Amino acid sequence: ALGLTGAPSAFSTDEKPNSLEDITNYNNFYEFGTGKTDPAEYSGSLKTKPWSVTIDGLVARPGSYALEDLAPDSALEERIYRLRCVEAWSMVIPWLGVPLASILNKAGVQPGAKYVAFRTLEDPDQMPGQRSAIIDWPYREGLRIDEAMHPLTIMATGLYGEVLPNQNGAPIRLVVPWKYGFKSIKSIVSITLTDKQPETSWQMLQPSEYGFYANVNPQVDHPRWSQASERRVGAGLLAGRQETLMFNGYGDQVANLYSGMDLAKYY
Amino acid sequence: MVQSLNRALRHVPVWAVWLVGLIPLALLVWDTVQGHLGVDPVRDIEHRLGRTAIYFLIATLAVTPLLRLARVNLMRFRQALGLICFTYLVCHLAAWVVFDMGLLWGQIVKDVIKRPYLIFGMLAFAMLLALAVTSNRLSIRRMGAGWRRLHKLIYPAAILSAVHWLWALKVWESWPLMILSVILTLLSLRLLGISRFRRAPRPVPGRG
Numbered sequence: 001a002l003g004l005t006g007a008p009s010a011f012s013t014d015e016k017p018n019s020l021e022d023i024t025n026y027n028n029f030y031e032f033g034t035g036k037t038d039p040a041e042y043s044g045s046l047k048t049k050p051w052s053v054t055i056d057g058l059v060a061r062p063g064s065y066a067l068e069d070l071a072p073d074s075a076l077e078e079r080i081y082r083l084r085c086v087e088a089w090s091m092v093i094p095w096l097g098v099p100l101a102s103i104l105n106k107a108g109v110q111p112g113a114k115y116v117a118f119r120t121l122e123d124p125d126q127m128p129g130q131r132s133a134i135i136d137w138p139y140r141e142g143l144r145i146d147e148a149m150h151p152l153t154i155m156a157t158g159l160y161g162e163v164l165p166n167q168n169g170a171p172i173r174l175v176v177p178w179k180y181g182f183k184s185i186k187s188i189v190s191i192t193l194t195d196k197q198p199e200t201s202w203q204m205l206q207p208s209e210y211g212f213y214a215n216v217n218p219q220v221d222h223p224r225w226s227q228a229s230e231r232r233v234g235a236g237l238l239a240g241r242q243e244t245l246m247f248n249g250y251g252d253q254v255a256n257l258y259s260g261m262d263l264a265k266y267y
Numbered sequence: 268m269v270q271s272l273n274r275a276l277r278h279v280p281v282w283a284v285w286l287v288g289l290i291p292l293a294l295l296v297w298d299t300v301q302g303h304l305g306v307d308p309v310r311d312i313e314h315r316l317g318r319t320a321i322y323f324l325i326a327t328l329a330v331t332p333l334l335r336l337a338r339v340n341l342m343r344f345r346q347a348l349g350l351i352c353f354t355y356l357v358c359h360l361a362a363w364v365v366f367d368m369g370l371l372w373g374q375i376v377k378d379v380i381k382r383p384y385l386i387f388g389m390l391a392f393a394m395l396l397a398l399a400v401t402s403n404r405l406s407i408r409r410m411g412a413g414w415r416r417l418h419k420l421i422y423p424a425a426i427l428s429a430v431h432w433l434w435a436l437k438v439w440e441s442w443p444l445m446i447l448s449v450i451l452t453l454l455s456l457r458l459l460g461i462s463r464f465r466r467a468p469r470p471v472p473g474r475g
Binding site (some may be wrong): 021025026034036037086087089132135136177203205221224225226228229231233234237238239240241 | 281299305306307309310312365366367368369370371374377378381382383384434435436437438439440441
């Protein structure tokens with residue numbers, strides 16, 4: 001399905017997107033290695049067709065859903081979002097995807113569901129990085145149900161008018177633009193609706209450094225480095241740094257989700 | 268074998284070591300100008316300079332064990348190796364300040380005070396700066412036994428450098444762990460070897 005198109009969205013930024021070259025050659029996707037170019041180099045072994053996603057837990061219609069049914073090409077929207085990595089670099093990416101809410105509604109969310117848990121494919125033959133136990137595979141992520149249902153939260157299946165490249169989390173990945181990039185889990189095979197806060201990979205690995213919420217927040221530093229500013233990848237040698245914005249600049253839309261919460265405690 | 272190697276080494280001028288030592292820098296400049304550094308040249312420049320500095324630090328550390336264990340004499344080149352390491356270290360630091368931090372001095376100072384990996388890196392820099400400025404013959408002569416004591420700082424500096432590298436990463440990566448273990452091995456060779464090789468003649472007095 002080359003040549004995807006998506007309806008324009010009012011949520012898109014008017015900032016200039018990074019080039020396809022930038023977006024596809026600078027990835028954190030440890031399933032293919034820890035180097036930034038490892039995913040581009042080694043993700044060819046990932047088989048994305050056919051692909052289905054299991055949706056279970058507190059849903060009305062649990063089961064295995066084909067990718068085409070969850071995110072039909074005709075329903076795609078273009079969302080040009082800022083992406084802020086916890087490593088203090090950023091990009092602007094023109095995603096193609098559907099709201100996560102539309103996917104969850106297909107399965108029918110039960111009233112008792114408070115959280116959504118996601119898992120990446122686990123298959124060391126396709127994902128050679130999984131042969132080293134740097135992370136307790138499979139990669140896991142989670143959202144609170146209101147975060148998951150928020151209109152900014154999408155499941156992307158493409159970018160720049162093309163099917164999502166493997167190194168960017170093909171064939172379907174989460175995109176939560178107000179959270180650090182590691183929340184936006186890639187190559188998803190399972191979605192579970194639950195009433196308990198799910199375990200998430202980086203929090204499991206280093207709970208003092210990575211929290212469940214992981215909202216972009218220039219006032220709450222990573223214990224080992226500052227989050228006050230960021231470097232825009234592709235901006236050139238002498239571009240310097242820019243200030244990091246609260247909720248990555250999406251505060252108008254999402255700050256109310258966290259009113260009354262101590263964001264230094266729930267980092 | 269070793270004797271003929273040592274004989275051959277005697278004919279290698281020190282400037283040749285400098286010439287070879289600066290090849291990685293030349294390659295880095297070439298790659299930068301040609302746009303071969305990929306999507307994020309800032310990161311590549313900074314990291315390649317840092318890695319090269321550590322490699323030359325290890326080369327400097329290896330000189331004494333090579334002499335004592337293998338009888339290969341690279342002592343004449345040790346000062347150059349150390350200063351090449353320091354050159355890369357200065358470039359690494361400059362790349363961080365100018366390209367990475369964009370000369371945001373306020374954040375630079377705040378970070379250096381607060382971030383363990385930057386504290387480790389800056390401590391290593393301070394130690395190696397002291398070694399670099401006292402690496403000349405005049406200092407060796409003037410400082411006497413104190414020179415040798417001061418230059419033992421290369422061991423803590425090397426360990427701090429490797430820890431600085433590891434601490435900046437999100438997961439334990441095998442290559443910097445390997446580098447740290449090489450440094451610890453060289454250090455333990457030194458510590459264990461003192462008594463065992465004490466009787467070995469010192470070919471270059473005052474610079475053991």
